[in-house]
Amino acid sequence: MIISEQKPRKEILEMLTDRKRIFIVGCAACATKCQTGGEDEVKEMKRELEKEGKKITGTIVLDTPCDERIVKKDLSSLPALKNSDSLLIMACGVGLQTIGNLIDRLLVPALNPLFAGTTERIGRYYEYCSLCGDCLLDGFGGICPLTRCAKGLLNGPCGGARDGKCEVNDEVDCIWALIYEKTKEPLKTYYELRDYKKILQPGKRVVR
Structure with missing residues (x-):
């Protein structure tokens, strides 16, 4: 899931300075789960912008704004x-750019996408995956050191951890301590420098 936060209202209003008639688009997927762009947040944004003298021409919460098929079906004919x-997009950058492929209007982002993460509970999210293009989780007990180690180390800890806590952030467990605790055995593989050709940007995957 893409974890996001809302931009400060001041920043949003600055981006909308010269815009009078605004359509708001929310996201029923990730942004709803993060409580940053679902039905409630879209309604709240509408109220606040109207207080600032903006005309809200309409709102919609798309099932998945990152799917062009849904955008075409639900949005383009409104x-x-x-x-x-202008359109104020309460979704991640992927959703905004997908809408931009189909809608010829100024698009304004209302959210800051942060990371791909897991939900422990509403309001508490953790980054577990860097979308690296070469998953190695089988070698680390199902825990990703590339993402969850502050230094991205793949061949053991840095030596700076104290009492099982990370040297960089002592509020976070040293992920290598967790890996050793889970695997209960020494690692058997030495990992060479990563092949960054596997994660060329922008990414593209065509299967048919």
Whole structure:
């Protein structure tokens, strides 16, 4: 899941300075789970912008704004878009750019995407995966040191950990201590420098 936070209202208002008629788009997937761009947050944003004198031409919460098929079906034919000079997107950057491929309007981001993470509970999220293109989790007891070690070390700890806590952030467990505790045995593989050709940007995958 893409974990996100809302931009400060001041920043959003600055981006909308010269915009009078705004359509708001939310996300029923990741942003709803993060409570940053779901139905409630879209309604709240509408109220606050109206207090600032903005005309809200309409709102919609798309099932998945990152899916062009859904954007085409649910958004591109809405009459209210013709009366809008901008769209405020309460979704991640992937959702915004997907909408931008289909809608010829100024698009303004309302969220800051942070990382791909897991949800412990609402309001508590953790980064577990860097989308590196070469998953090695089988060698580390199902725990990713590339992402969860502050230094991204793949061949053991740095030596700076104290009492099982990370040298960089003592509020975080040393991930290598957790790996050793889970595997109960020495690591048998030495990992060479990573092949960054596997994660060329921008990413693309075509299977048919």
